Amino acid sequence: MEYPDDLDLEGMNALDELTGDGTPFDHTAAPKLSSELADLIRATVYQTPANGTPKRKSSKMDYLFKITAPVTPTILASAAILPTQPTIHQGQGEDGAATFCQVRDIDIPTIKEWLAEAYPTISPTFIPINIARKALSPFSAYPTLGYDTTLPHRRPQIINTTDTEYLPTQSQYPVWYFFYGTLANPSHLAHLFNAPPDHQHTLLPAMIHSGKIRTWAGKYKALVDNPGTCVEGCAYEVVSQEQEDALRVYETAKYEVVRVEIMCRMDFRARFVRGLTFRFAGEEGELDGDEGESESESDDDE
Numbered sequence: 001m002e003y004p005d006d007l008d009l010e011g012m013n014a015l016d017e018l019t020g021d022g023t024p025f026d027h028t029a030a031p032k033l034s035s036e037l038a039d040l041i042r043a044t045v046y047q048t049p050a051n052g053t054p055k056r057k058s059s060k061m062d063y064l065f066k067i068t069a070p071v072t073p074t075i076l077a078s079a080a081i082l083p084t085q086p087t088i089h090q091g092q093g094e095d096g097a098a099t100f101c102q103v104r105d106i107d108i109p110t111i112k113e114w115l116a117e118a119y120p121t122i123s124p125t126f127i128p129i130n131i132a133r134k135a136l137s138p139f140s141a142y143p144t145l146g147y148d149t150t151l152p153h154r155r156p157q158i159i160n161t162t163d164t165e166y167l168p169t170q171s172q173y174p175v176w177y178f179f180y181g182t183l184a185n186p187s188h189l190a191h192l193f194n195a196p197p198d199h200q201h202t203l204l205p206a207m208i209h210s211g212k213i214r215t216w217a218g219k220y221k222a223l224v225d226n227p228g229t230c231v232e233g234c235a236y237e238v239v240s241q242e243q244e245d246a247l248r249v250y251e252t253a254k255y256e257v258v259r260v261e262i263m264c265r266m267d268f269r270a271r272f273v274r275g276l277t278f279r280f281a282g283e284e285g286e287l288d289g290d291e292g293e294s295e296s297e298s299d300d301d302e
Contacts, residue, residue: 060281061253062133063108064089064100066125071115073101081114082107102129132248132278134257136170145260145279146210146225167274168259173240176275178208178262180233181221183247189236192246206235206264208277215288216254222280222287235264235275247278256281 065086067073076082086101103111108126115122135143142149168175182188186201195201212226223231238244248257255278262275280287 060133060256061105061128061130063103063105064127064129065103065108065111066127067099067101068122068124071119071122073099076101076111081111100127104133104135128253130249130253131245132251132253132255132257133281134170134244134248136166136168136257136259138166138169141166141259143256143258143279145208145223145258145277146227166259168276171241173244174237175244176262176264176273177236177238177247178206178233178260178275178277179203179236180213180223180231180277183236183250184234192250193243201236203234203236204264204266205232206262207232208260208262211260211277211279214280216280216282216286218288220254222255222282223277224280224287235262235273251278254282255279 073082073086073088077085082101082103086103089100089102091098091100103126112124115124137143137149140149141147183192184203186203189195189201189203190197190199193201207230209230210225210227211223211231212229213231214222214224216222238247257276258279260275260277262273262277263270264273265271
């Protein structure tokens, strides 16, 4: 296995123990992580460029930051290091319980700088998670396909935590998803969800606006913002977080979950539903070109 240049020794030890890649680099206490955390880290994929320097496959990832006393997740949030209380994952190491909080890539420089000043003896451990990011704001339409929520006229005038305008919510299930590639295949979904052979996965013909399909790495299809055009595909109702997590791991951190209005065919008539889809989260320079204004057959898997 290849390792990114920002995955330190303790992180590599934890990763080796999870994936069975042989003897760890160091036999000091590498935490035995929970199955949930192990699955997240196993989803991380690396590649080595021609110059031999390991790099992450994805340009945007969430990370697991190992909490070391006296630092706590509450301290991180209250010190304005993190905008909100982070998601916590528990593990078990030779020295006892190990706690990790999930942070964004853009938070890492701030955390490192703060630790260097407040706790200079702590050497931070970060482990990348190669999973499509999902961070739906409860206070605005962010993120929405083809919709710039930073423009002044699109910012909410009054923040109301009970407002139901910004749907779907972060933890809403069931929730409609728009698929524009290999996910729009019932047999592929059955395999992805480890469903019984006789289980039916109903896909509805659907269309979304304000996007188009482009290509990255010469073969992978990527949905990007493009107001005024539409993309054809399928709508599918995701019924649980477990299903959604499987989809996010499949798509990897090259994609992010965004809101979108889906027009689908139900009972021989058109119906509009507020749903989600996977938008390309890489850099513009990675995209090869356009695939036209409307695309119904694409291959968006990694």
